Amino acid sequence: xxxxxxxxxxxxxxxxxxxxxxxxxxxxxxxxxxxxxxxxxxxxxxxxxxxxxxxxxxxxxxxxxxxxxxxxxxxxxxxxxxxxxxxxxxxxxxxxxxxxxxxxxxxxxxxxxxxxxxxxxxxxxxxxxxxxxxxxxxxxxxxxxxxxxxxxxxxxxxxxxxxxxxxx
Amino acid sequence: xxxxxxxxxxxxxxxxxxxxxxxxxxxxxxxxxxxxxxxxxxxxxxxxxxxxxxxxxxxxxxxxxxxxxxxxxxxxxxxxxxxxxxxxxxxxxxxxxxxxxxxxxxxxxxxxxxxxxxxxxxxxxxxxxxxxxxxxxxxxxxxxxxxxxxxxxxxxxxxxxxxxxxxxxxxxxxxxxxxxxxxxxxxxxxxxxxxxxxxxxxxxxxxxxxxxxxxx
Numbered sequence: 092x093x094x095x096x097x098x099x100x101x102x103x104x105x106x107x108x109x110x111x112x113x114x115x116x117x118x119x120x121x122x123x124x125x126x127x128x129x130x131x132x133x134x135x136x137x138x139x140x141x142x143x144x145x146x147x148x149x150x151x152x153x154x155x156x157x158x159x160x161x162x163x164x165x166x167x168x169x170x171x172x173x174x175x176x177x178x179x180x181x182x183x184x185x186x187x188x189x190x191x192x193x194x195x196x197x198x199x200x201x202x203x204x205x206x207x208x209x210x211x212x213x214x215x216x217x218x219x220x221x222x223x224x225x226x227x228x229x230x231x232x233x234x235x236x237x238x239x240x241x242x243x244x245x246x247x248x249x250x251x252x253x254x255x256x257x258x259x
Numbered sequence: 260x261x262x263x264x265x266x267x268x269x270x271x272x273x274x275x276x277x278x279x280x281x282x283x284x285x286x287x288x289x290x291x292x293x294x295x296x297x298x299x300x301x302x303x304x305x306x307x308x309x310x311x312x313x314x315x316x317x318x319x320x321x322x323x324x325x326x327x328x329x330x331x332x333x334x335x336x337x338x339x340x341x342x343x344x345x346x347x348x349x350x351x352x353x354x355x356x357x358x359x360x361x362x363x364x365x366x367x368x369x370x371x372x373x374x375x376x377x378x379x380x381x382x383x384x385x386x387x388x389x390x391x392x393x394x395x396x397x398x399x400x401x402x403x404x405x406x407x408x409x410x411x412x413x414x415x416x417x418x419x420x421x422x423x424x425x426x427x428x429x430x431x432x433x434x435x436x437x438x439x440x441x442x443x444x445x446x447x448x449x450x451x452x453x454x455x456x457x458x459x460x461x462x463x464x465x466x467x468x469x470x471x472x473x474x475x
Contacts, residue, residue, distance in 0.1 A: 119321075201409040228358075229358065229393070230357060230358045233357075235392075237393065242392065243392075244390065244391060244392070245390065245391045245392035245393075246386060246390025246391055246392075246394075247386070247388070247390065247396045248394060
């Protein structure tokens with residue numbers, strides 16, 4: 092696990108090759124986070140994967156999140172793992188609200204294929220150049236992005252006599 | 260016992276006559292009609308579909324069919340069929356997601372008549388705790404259900420009780436339910452459009468008619 096100076100070193104090295112690609116760094120629950128410019132996510136992931144001394148070759152998880160009141164609203168998280176050193180690094184790309192789009196990293200990490208489809212299915216995040224970007228868990232004809240925070244919960248309201256009598 | 264054996268022997272030899280023969284026939288022969296006999300046979304040899312949806316599916320086949328403690332074989336329904344063409348009972352065990360609903364409906368449609376459906380557990384009856392975007396709020400939204408068994412999951416005894424109720428229904432003598440037993444006709448809750456909305460005139464008339472029938 093890179094500590095705070097180690098994370099700054101990584102940031103400096105990436106800045107050397109791709110100036111302006113890293114927007115922020117931080118630690119969340121003892122986990123180092125790199126906040127990356129979404130338009131340059133692929134060069135940064137490639138750098139982390141290929142550079143000698145880094146070699147985060149394993150994408151252990153890719154997932155999306157919706158921080159609704161915040162701006163920008165969506166985030167795609169890449170949980171990278173170096174299996175020799177057992178070091179984890181989280182890369183995070185924040186996306187704007189209407190039509191969130193980001194480059195697909197399937198070429199880099201084949202495991203991302205299904206996980207990007209899942210992020211698309213639930214949050215409507217479009218991954219450019221994805222080989223088959225369709226819904227994976229919800230029915231194909233489903234309308235809407237159900238895990239967005241402004242999506243209605245669903246289900247049915249239940250009428251109870253008690254509520255009816257006292258608050259109806 | 261010995262006496263009966265002797266009487267049966269006499270009967271076979273043709274020695275039984277008069278009042279004794281009458282009594283023997285009364286003891287041994289049941290008069291019924293073919294419809295009732297057929298339904299009796301159907302009720303006592305159900306063929307459930309090998310089918311599971313969610314966690315109630317752990318309960319249903321394993322606790323009920325596969326274990327000697329709550330043995331569904333006592334009611335003649337131990338033979339699970341792996342094809343809907345051979346089954347006449349489908350037990351919906353677990354929540355039905357909206358993606359699964361067309362599949363369940365198709366399985367139900369593939370079963371041959373006469374067929375019955377039990378909705379086992381809170382989830383398949385009403386959506387249960389899954390009041391969300393992915394789960395059908397009650398399986399009777401897309402297929403007819405003969406019997407709902409409440410519980411999360413239902414106790415095996417509850418499922419067996421429900422199954423015996425289904426058997427009575429198959430035999431053409433369904434239970435009227437607690438409303439008749441407790442003279443509680445007219446306590447139905449309406450699926451209201453809004454707070455304090457009234458039922459439609461047709462629904463109100465239908466319910467009034469049903470209430471009269473129960474009172475009669």
